Amino acid sequence: MKTRGFLGLQGLVFFLVVAAFANIYLPQPVLPILAAEFGVKEAGASLSISLVILGIALSNLPFGMLGDRYPIRPLILVGGIAVSGASLVCALTQHYTLLLAARFLQGLFLPALTTCVAAHLANSLPAERLNVVMGSYVSATVVGGLGGRLLGGWLHPPLHWRYAFVSASLLLLVAVVAAILGLPGESARPAQRRTDLGFLELLSSWARLRIYGVAFGSYWVFSSVFNYLPFYLNGPPFQVPTQVIALLYLTYLVGAVMGPAAGRLADRIGNGATMALGVVVFGLALGGTLIGSFVAIVASLAGICAGFFTTHAAAAGALNSGLTVSRGRANALYVLFYYAGGYAGITAGGYAYQHAGWPAVVGLGLLVLLLPLGTGLVEMGSGRKGRR
Numbered sequence: 001m002k003t004r005g006f007l008g009l010q011g012l013v014f015f016l017v018v019a020a021f022a023n024i025y026l027p028q029p030v031l032p033i034l035a036a037e038f039g040v041k042e043a044g045a046s047l048s049i050s051l052v053i054l055g056i057a058l059s060n061l062p063f064g065m066l067g068d069r070y071p072i073r074p075l076i077l078v079g080g081i082a083v084s085g086a087s088l089v090c091a092l093t094q095h096y097t098l099l100l101a102a103r104f105l106q107g108l109f110l111p112a113l114t115t116c117v118a119a120h121l122a123n124s125l126p127a128e129r130l131n132v133v134m135g136s137y138v139s140a141t142v143v144g145g146l147g148g149r150l151l152g153g154w155l156h157p158p159l160h161w162r163y164a165f166v167s168a169s170l171l172l173l174v175a176v177v178a179a180i181l182g183l184p185g186e187s188a189r190p191a192q193r194r195t196d197l198g199f200l201e202l203l204s205s206w207a208r209l210r211i212y213g214v215a216f217g218s219y220w221v222f223s224s225v226f227n228y229l230p231f232y233l234n235g236p237p238f239q240v241p242t243q244v245i246a247l248l249y250l251t252y253l254v255g256a257v258m259g260p261a262a263g264r265l266a267d268r269i270g271n272g273a274t275m276a277l278g279v280v281v282f283g284l285a286l287g288g289t290l291i292g293s294f295v296a297i298v299a300s301l302a303g304i305c306a307g308f309f310t311t312h313a314a315a316a317g318a319l320n321s322g323l324t325v326s327r328g329r330a331n332a333l334y335v336l337f338y339y340a341g342g343y344a345g346i347t348a349g350g351y352a353y354q355h356a357g358w359p360a361v362v363g364l365g366l367l368v369l370l371l372p373l374g375t376g377l378v379e380m381g382s383g384r385k386g387r388r
Helices: 003-021 028-038 042-069 072-092 096-112 115-124 127-155 158-182 199-203 206-234 242-269 271-288 294-321 327-356 358-368 370-382
Strands: none
Touching (some): 003 115, 003 127, 003 158, 028 042, 028 158, 028 206, 028 242, 042 072, 042 096, 042 115, 042 206, 042 327, 072 096, 072 115, 072 158, 096 115, 127 158, 199 206, 199 327, 206 242, 206 271, 206 358, 206 370, 242 271, 242 294, 271 294, 271 358, 271 370, 294 327, 294 370
C-alpha cells in the first residue's frame, strides 16, 4: 500500500471510530437535564449511558465472530443504519422508555462499526501497517468519547440536547458511506489453527482472569465517576453550568498521551508495577474530588484520567505479552469485561449517589480499585517484564 493510500486509510478508520464512539457518551453532560425533563432520578437518567454499554458488552463477541467470517461492508452498513436510526428516535421521542430502548439498540450494533472494523484491518493489512492503523483506532476511541460529550453538552445548548443526537446521526452516516467506499479489499482468511484457544479455554487461566478483572474494575470506577460528575457539580455548593461541566471532559485527552507513555514505562519497570502505579494515582485523584474546591476537582479529574489510562494500557500489555495465539479472542474478552464493568459501575454508582451522594460514589470506587491494585501487585510478584 502506497503512503498516500495508507494515510487515507488511517484517516478513514479514525473518522469512522470517532463517529461511532461519539454516540456512546452523547447525553452524559446533560444527565441532570434529562432527569428533570423526563421526571426520573439520577440512576434512571444514567440508564441512557449504561444501556449502551450493556449492549456493547452483549454483542461484542458475536460481532467479533461475524467480522472474522463475513465481508465487512454489509456489517458496517447494517450497523450504521441501526445506530443512526436509533439516534434519530432519541431526538424525536417524548417517551423515556423508548429513548432507553433506542440507546440499548445503539449499543447492540456499535460493535459492527468498531469490533468488525478491527477484525477487517487484521485480515487486510500487513503486520507493519496494522500496528500504526490500530494506533489511530485507539486514539479515535479517546477523541470520539470526548467529542460526544462536547457535542451533547457544549456545542448545542443544553435545552436542545436533541439536536446533538441529530448531528451525531448525520456524522455517522457520512462516516459509514466513506468507509464502505474507501476500505481496502479483504485478504483470504487463514484457516483456524489447532493451537488456537477458544473462549472457555482463555477464561480457564487464572492469569488472564486477573487481567480481565482489571478491565472490569478500572472501568467500573472510571465510568461511574464521569457519569455522576454532572450531578455532583450541577448541585450545591458548586452549581456549575452544563457547558462548563462539558468542558471538563477535556481532561479525557490525558488518555491520548498516557497510553503510549504507559507502554514505554511498562517496558522499563514491567506491566505489573505500571498497573499498580496507575491504580495508586487513580485512587489518590479520586479521593481528591472530595475537596470542596472546583480547581481541586479539575486537577483530580486529570489525575483520574492519567491513572485509569495507565492501568488500562498496562493491563492490555500484560494480556498480550502472555499470549502467542488467540490474541483476537483474548482481546474480545477483555473488551467484554471492560464494558461489563462500565455497566455495573454506572448502575451501582447510581444507587450509591441517590442514597449518600458523591462521597458514596468515591468510597465505592476506592473499594473496587482494590481489585486492579491486587492484580498489579501479583503481576509484580510473578516477575513478568514489559511487553514482548
